[in-house]
Amino acid sequence: xxxxxxxxxxxxxxxxxxxxxxxxxxxxxxxxxxxxxxxxxxxxxxxxxxxxxxxxxxxxxxxxxxxxxxxxxxxxxxxxxxxxxxxxxxxxxxxxxxxxxxxxxxxxxxxxxxxxxxxxxxxxxxxxxxxxxxxxxxxxxxxxxxxxxxxxxxxxxxxxxxxxxxxxxxxxxxxxxxxxxxxxxxxxxxxxxxxxxxxxxxxxxxxxxxxxxxxxxxxxxxxxxxxxxxxxxxxxxxxxxxxxxxxxxxxxxxxxxxxxxxxxxxxxxxxxxxxxxxxxxx
Amino acid sequence: xxxxxxxxxxxxxxxxxxxxxxxxxxxxxxxxxxxxxxxxxxxxxxxxxxxxxxxxxxxxxxxxxxxxxxxxxxxxxxxxxxxxxxxxxxxxxxxxxxxxxxxxxxxxxxxxxxxxxxxxxxxxxxxxxxxxxxxxxxxxxxxxxxxxxxxxxxxxxxxxxxxxxxxxxxxxxxxxxxxxxxxxxxxxxxxxxxxxxxxxxxxxxxxxxxxxxxxxxxxxxxxxxxxxxxxxxxxxxxxxxxxxxxxxxxxxxxxxxxxxxxxxxxxxxxxxxxxxxxxxxxxxxxxx
Numbered sequence: 001x002x003x004x005x006x007x008x009x010x011x012x013x014x015x016x017x018x019x020x021x022x023x024x025x026x027x028x029x030x031x032x033x034x035x036x037x038x039x040x041x042x043x044x045x046x047x048x049x050x051x052x053x054x055x056x057x058x059x060x061x062x063x064x065x066x067x068x069x070x071x072x073x074x075x076x077x078x079x080x081x082x083x084x085x086x087x088x089x090x091x092x093x094x095x096x097x098x099x100x101x102x103x104x105x106x107x108x109x110x111x112x113x114x115x116x117x118x119x120x121x122x123x124x125x126x127x128x129x130x131x132x133x134x135x136x137x138x139x140x141x142x143x144x145x146x147x148x149x150x151x152x153x154x155x156x157x158x159x160x161x162x163x164x165x166x167x168x169x170x171x172x173x174x175x176x177x178x179x180x181x182x183x184x185x186x187x188x189x190x191x192x193x194x195x196x197x198x199x200x201x202x203x204x205x206x207x208x209x210x211x212x213x214x215x216x217x218x219x220x221x222x223x224x225x226x227x228x229x230x231x232x233x234x235x236x237x238x239x240x241x242x243x244x245x246x247x248x249x250x251x252x253x254x255x256x257x258x259x260x261x262x263x264x265x266x267x268x269x270x271x272x273x274x275x276x277x278x279x280x281x282x
Numbered sequence: 283x284x285x286x287x288x289x290x291x292x293x294x295x296x297x298x299x300x301x302x303x304x305x306x307x308x309x310x311x312x313x314x315x316x317x318x319x320x321x322x323x324x325x326x327x328x329x330x331x332x333x334x335x336x337x338x339x340x341x342x343x344x345x346x347x348x349x350x351x352x353x354x355x356x357x358x359x360x361x362x363x364x365x366x367x368x369x370x371x372x373x374x375x376x377x378x379x380x381x382x383x384x385x386x387x388x389x390x391x392x393x394x395x396x397x398x399x400x401x402x403x404x405x406x407x408x409x410x411x412x413x414x415x416x417x418x419x420x421x422x423x424x425x426x427x428x429x430x431x432x433x434x435x436x437x438x439x440x441x442x443x444x445x446x447x448x449x450x451x452x453x454x455x456x457x458x459x460x461x462x463x464x465x466x467x468x469x470x471x472x473x474x475x476x477x478x479x480x481x482x483x484x485x486x487x488x489x490x491x492x493x494x495x496x497x498x499x500x501x502x503x504x505x506x507x508x509x510x511x512x513x514x515x516x517x518x519x520x521x522x523x524x525x526x527x528x529x530x531x532x533x534x535x536x537x538x539x540x541x542x543x544x545x546x547x548x549x550x551x552x553x554x555x556x557x558x559x560x561x562x563x564x565x566x567x568x569x570x
Contacts, residue, residue, distance in 0.1 A: 002463050002466060002467075003374055003375050003458070003463075003466070004371070004375060004466055004479050004480055004483070004484060005375055005476055006466070006470055006477055008465070009476070017375075017376065020372070020376060021376040021378055022377075024372055024373070024383070025377055025379055025382070025383065025386075028383055028386040028387055029386060030387075031386070031387075031390075031444070032386035032387060032388075032389040032390060032448075033386060033389060035390070035393075035401060035405075035444075036389065036393070038405075038412060041402055042404070051409075051410045052412065054357040054410045054411070054412065054415045055412075055415050055416070055419075093301070096297060097297045097298055097301050097452070100294045100295075100296075100297050100298065101295060101297065102296030103294050104291045104292075104294035104295040104298070105289075105295075108290055108291035108294060109291070110288060110291035110295070113291070113295075116295060116298065116299065119302065119307065120298065120302055123302065123306045123307070123310075124557070124561070125553075125554050125557040125558065125561070126310060126550055126553065126554060126557070127501065127505055127553060127557075128306075129505045129507070129526060129554060130310075130313070130505075130534075130546050130547075130549055131306075131309035131310050131312075131313045131546065131550075132529070132546070133316070133529065133533045133539055133542045133543050133546055134308075134309040134310075134312035134313040134316055134543060134546075135309040136533070136534075137312070137321070137323075137539065138305065138309055138312065139310060140323075142304070145570070151479060153301060153304070153305060154301075154305040154306075155421060156297070156305070157301045157302045157305040157306040159302075159306075162298065184335065186290070187290030187291075187292070187294070191294070198454065199557040212392065214362075215394060216394045216395055218394075218395055218396050218508055219507055219508065219530075223534060229416065234394050234396040234397070235394075235396075237396055237397065237400060238396060238400065238512050241400055241403075246404075249400075250404065250497075253397045253400055256394060256396075256397050257326065257392075257393050257394065257397050260393070260394060261389070261390050261392055261393070264385075264388070264389070264392040265385070268384075268385050268388075271388075272384055272385075272452055274387075275449060275452045275453065
């Protein structure tokens with residue numbers, strides 16, 4: 001496999017290329033891992049030390065207690081639990097809606113299916129932020145504002161998931177369903193014991209994207225959940241920023257990025273392939 | 283199709299229709315209706331014609347917000363659009379450590395936007411912030427990153443570029459790997475230098491995906507909210523008030539849902555046109 005530069009040219013400019021290679025990796029380290037390291041360093045330094053000697057690479061006295069103190073005094077642990085609850089529910093609704101909807105649209109195929117699918121795809125045209133105000137009024141009408149449901153349920157209306165899963169289902173050979181039907185399996189049985197087990201790869205992609213996106217959510221949870229005690233960490237942090245000790249706030253920020261960064265590092269292969277494969281984020 | 287499976291299909295579609303109906307289709311219709319109503323949650327909603335749009339046009343902040351949003355979009359195109367392309371080309375040519383490079387380049391995207399923004403606010407601190415400290419080492423600054431009307435918006439764009447570039451890099455990398463190598467070989471035989479090959483082969487081959495990414499970026503930057511909301515709250519002197527921030531303030535600060543909806547619908551029309559172009563491009567790109 002060659003790229004713009006051919007293999008013969010590579011041999012001729014090996015030294016120059018490896019210099020650029022080293023520079024590139026150093027630049028990416030500084031750009032990608034640098035800020036996260038800095039956040040880590042800030043989280044275990046005292047506020048006084050961060051102000052006195054901002055460029056120190058490691059604190060004179062590492063204060064790991066900042067992390068536990070942020071967890072309890074700033075209630076980061078409490079808000080993190082709220083985040084986990086919101087993310088878990090959003091993940092479930094997204095998966096449930098996408099799997100059931102795609103099953104009906106791709107495999108059961110009712111005559112009106114194409115209209116439903118068209119209406120689902122049409123929402124891709126309009127970013128959710130644009131109907132945010134009326135979505136808020138709808139959530140108020142339903143009486144679910146300030147409850148996790150106000151985040152869980154709207155998360156399910158994610159056209160891109162339906163599209164991805166339906167395309168995957170479209171590729172399953174129809175003979176499998178015929179065979180199952182002859183064995184006397186109904187629509188539900190075929191769904192749970194034929195379609196779902198075969199769809200693990202796509203359900204994993206949708207799950208990863210759903211969890212990562214739900215973890216990043218800010219504007220909608222801030223609007224929908226105004227009760228400060230029920231807010232997720234992302235919404236609580238800017239509020240805490242105005243009132244808290246800097247070192248504790250930075251410790252809180254570090255805690256907030258550990259779960260998504262850990263998920264990313266563990267599933268990097270799947271996530272990176274998922275992004276390149278789905279092309280664009282939902 | 284038997285009647286039984288007709289019933290099953292209807293049952294399986296219930297979650298989709300309910301969730302999309304209540305939280306997507308109805309709010310879209312409702313936004314349009316709200317735009318022509320006066321709604322403050324206290325009195326019953328009443329149709330008031332174009333009143334909300336008149337309120338908007340009479341608000342001097344509207345022009346400011348539209349201008350600021352365009353400025354953000356424009357700066358993001360100038361600063362943020364070329365960066366991922368250059369990175370992707372470099373990464374695809376220099377392949378040693380490609381796994382590590384991919385992880386590093388995508389790490390900022392994984393950081394929740396609010397944390398990223400708060401972190402940059404800390405870096406931007408005029409006294410003890412990382413940037414002024416580092417620049418101070420070489421005798422530059424201190425700069426009022428977020429405190430001056432001229433620098434605030436570029437500072438927001440810088441943060442947004444850092445936070446968003448990784449996703450674009452991965453997409454370009456995928457696109458680069460599908461450029462037919464014969465084209466490079468042919469160009470090389472014709473005596474084209476590496477730079478000319480990049481210009482005459484790589485870029486034209488990437489053209490469809492570049493167009494799509496351009497539109498997607500414009501659509502996304504038109505809706506910028508978290509950066510101005512958390513970093514500057516629209517300041518200093520309204521120099522970073524964006525359209526979405528204005529919608530937020532109308533609705534959730536002033537309680538004027540009608541004006542907020544009217545502005546949302548206006549923004550939606552602009553975005554819908556852009557999205558229509560986008561979907562058209564993806565379709566022609568997909569069939570090519």
